[in-house]
Amino acid sequence: MSSIRLSAAELGAALAKGEITSVELTNQHFDRIAEVDTSVHAFLHLDKEGALAQANSVDAKRAAGEKLGPIAGVPLALKDVLTQKGIPTTCGSKMLEGWRPPYDSGVVTKLKDAGVVILGKTNMDEFAMGSSTENSAYGPTHNPWDLTRIPGGSGGGSSASLAAFEAPLAIGTDTGGSIRQPAAVTGTVGVKPTYGGVSRYGLVAFSSSLDQAGPCARTVLDTALLHEAIAGHDPRDSTSINSPVPQVVAAAKRLDVKGMKIGVVKEISGEGFQAGVRTRFEESLQLLVEAGAEIVEVSCPNFDYALAAYYLIAPSEASSNLARFDSMRYGIRVGDDGNRGAEEVMNLTRQVGFGREVKRRIILGTYALSSGYYDAYYGSAQKVRTLIKRDFEAAFTKADVLVSPTAPTTAFKIGEKSDDPLAMYLNDIATIPVNMAGIGGMSLPCGLAPEDGLPVGFQIMSPVMQDDLMYRVGGTLEAALNSKWGHTLISQIPDLQVR
Amino acid sequence: MGSHFDLADPRFAGALVALNFAQAMEKYEPTLGLEVHVELNTNSKMFCSCATEFGGSPNTQTCPVCLGLPGALPVVNAKAIESTILIGLALNCSIAPYSRFARKNYFYPDMPKNFQTSQYDEPICVNGYLDVEIDTDEGPAKFRIEIERVHMEEDTGKSLHVGGSTGRIHGAEYSLLDYNRAGIPLVEIVTKIVPGTGKYAPQVARAYVTELRDILRSLGVSDVKMEQGSLRCDANVSLAPMGSGKLGTRSETKNVNSLRSVERALFGEIERQANRLESGERVVQETRHFLEDTGLTRPGRSKEQAEDYRYFPEPDLVPVTPDAKWIEELRTKLPEKPSTRRKRLQTEWNVPDKEMTALINAELLDVVEETIALGAEPTRARTWWLGEISRLANEKEVEPTSLISSANLAEIIALIASGELTDKLARQVVEGVINGEGSPADVIAKRGLKVVSDDSALMVAIEAAIAAQPDTAERIRGGNIPAAGALIGAVMKATGGAADAAKVRELLLKHLGQA
Amino acid sequence: MAAISRDDVAHLARLARIEMSAEELDHMASELDVILGAVARVQEVAGQDVPPTSHPLPMTNIFRADVVKPSLTNEEALSGAPAKVEERFKVPQILGEAE
């Protein structure tokens, strides 16, 4: 019998008891991928050889009686924005087609050490710029709840792989919501840890001061298990926090919010959001009250400017981060006919190698940093960032965690917003403030919107390096919802109509 | 002073050179600005752990960080920060309690990330000065060069241009890149504008770079080898009509890679600008490249349309906030200032000005000091290093200090002082040591180089000399003491230099009844 | 009036080293105009007294010891190179001057 619908925690237990081997488990997931991924397109690259080698090694260690971690031998899908030695890393861009990095990212090093089996690399918006995974140079990923819809972005491949039972665990990265919004629209769980909580070494930078890798799974506990596996100080990342990792697994298991103050952020709690999103969000608040939490309303007035500031800061940093893709040392090269100079070849390569959204953001960022405009655009945006941080600081004096719906709508149709950048940017309105302040954020499923039957995400935000608080609330809410429904939300996903 | 323009150069065909340097300096006032880039001698690079050693085979001292591979991140080298603070302190700068790295964005294939991690509006050291002394028509004069900033950045890779004309960039068919140098820590030291040097501008610039080099060397933070590029100087200069109180348009001359070139480049550039102004043309704000062979500069990239570097704070690095305690700790490590030390040593050793200058120019101060510290008598130590050892080094085309250790030389000098070696014998000992025949004692033993101090052996030689030149002996007997030189010379020759000349003289005169 | 013209975009594209066709320039200019119109509101709230935040967390003085660690091999370093000659990266001729 296939184990692909089990959680990572359950799989870890089964592996520990010897009820299944990692090789068997890995093969089952590759079989599932072979069955459904032509329809979902969650993966860009599969590494069967490497995955089975790792599975074999974990099985051998277990057979030898070695004590292994809780997710050793469990398969995982890795977002294609993190380097893995010898494995293609494209960032969803034509620019890096065929590039195989000569080094492991910090996250991959930790995963390997934890005995996790990396199945392959998942699809994403090019260089993590987007909210729908439609910006991938390798074609869009489809939402397993409805293949005509987007799986969110930029980490749509990772979330879709979870919802399609192609992997029980996945890694995402979140610059403005790229873990949480895909989790919301695919009915899965995704966490953006505190900035600096997980190494950025080997994470191909989109916006360095906002990027953060994090765990994705189908349950809060699984996310916590993966979180503890990948978090911790990395001396190769100057912005990595050198202090103990919050005890998120214990927090996820605690199932108790008595006496906690939960702050609903007025500015992002539903005004202008889809009706069904608001309904499910408010029901969840009620469940938290029943579990003993106190709901308070808090105001973060400067959040109204977060989106604008984000679309200046992120493109500015991106314009600089993506300058290295110039065809000189790696990646594709276009137009080198022996007559053209280096500069012309760079220009042509970047014309062909980058997609429209990436070019749009590079040009926008170049503008925001250019002399004469710096103060008005980049400079002002960094001041807004200060104001957003202050809003959070004030709000956290009134509440232990803050909450909001994760995304304003459920999954929309593929192609529906691709010609309207501004409409697309609005997807991240509730997730962006978290990145601006560097705090932790989680999205977990809180039901299906009545009007379209699609998943709705509930966002929990916790103060810097207090990631355990959002796990505590998330674990409690998840348990309350499951007991109210009598099942998990993901178990209700319709069977995939494989093409 | 003649013109620095070679009128035979076809590039100047038809050009009328109206003013030479001296004439130019009667009509125009130069203003200097100097930017010096120093490669620090840390073991590892600025932002990664690759080795910095010079001369490794291409692309073997690179890693994801210094190759700018996607995903790689920088981490600051603590030693580089310490070295920079030391430099700042030695240049009388304030050390900023808060400083940051920034990205300087521009595309160039030798720069892996297409931005240079540098410092911009928040450098680590600001507002210092350095005093230099030069010889003027009125004697020695002091100039204070004010330092605007000292900041940290990283070096670029090296490109090799293949095909086309003689390795120059233009006309190359393709270029080859080696990133071993990429990411080596660089410190940039920028002066404020330096007015008021008048016709001494080239000498002041040279004295500044020299003094700076000596300070950096005394701090031990850099190899300061201009010819290897570990110290590079960009010289800015502008001219304004005498007494106008204005600033002219400046040019920036790069590729100046020796102390002498700093001076030559400025002579040439001042003359060039003066002649442009004189003929009613404008000086273009541009980068110029110094041509070692002609002493002229050629134009590089025009800066009329300023580059837009889009500086912004480097998000991958956190601010540097040295606390007062750290700075004071570093201050205690500051060595004696080179200028103070030179004065002290000159007094201690009692050296005439001219010889002191020779020692400094030959870069022998350190080794002479070391030799004296090992017990050698100061005058002999100086004379040996500056004389015999330098002569041999010159012959072999190596550095004097690579020939013999100060300990060995100190030992030889001690033997001379005690009369166990004559100068002539000592030269043979030095030769033996350089040839690898062992320590001075080994050479003396193997070659049998001992002063003949046995009186009876010397008397045999003296009597032989008297017998060979009876007339000379007679004159000495008659009171003509200076005539003794000829007999002493004969004795020295007979003993193969192994006799102590003073002893020979004493015995000879006594023997001839003159003592 | 448009905040950003086609010529502005052409200048920015040059700075960013991206070749753009006339059509791309037009399209980009109109899109950027809309986006800039929307993001310009950051200027409304950011007063003189508000310091900018460039790093999410207030960390300082993160250094590493000056210790050499193994580099990549030459082969690894060149493994992604679009072109190479022996031990070096081969790139098209470099026109213009370095810094």
Ligand SMILES: [Mg+2]
């Ligand atoms: Mg510089």
Ligand SMILES: [Zn+2]
């Ligand atoms: Zn390196």
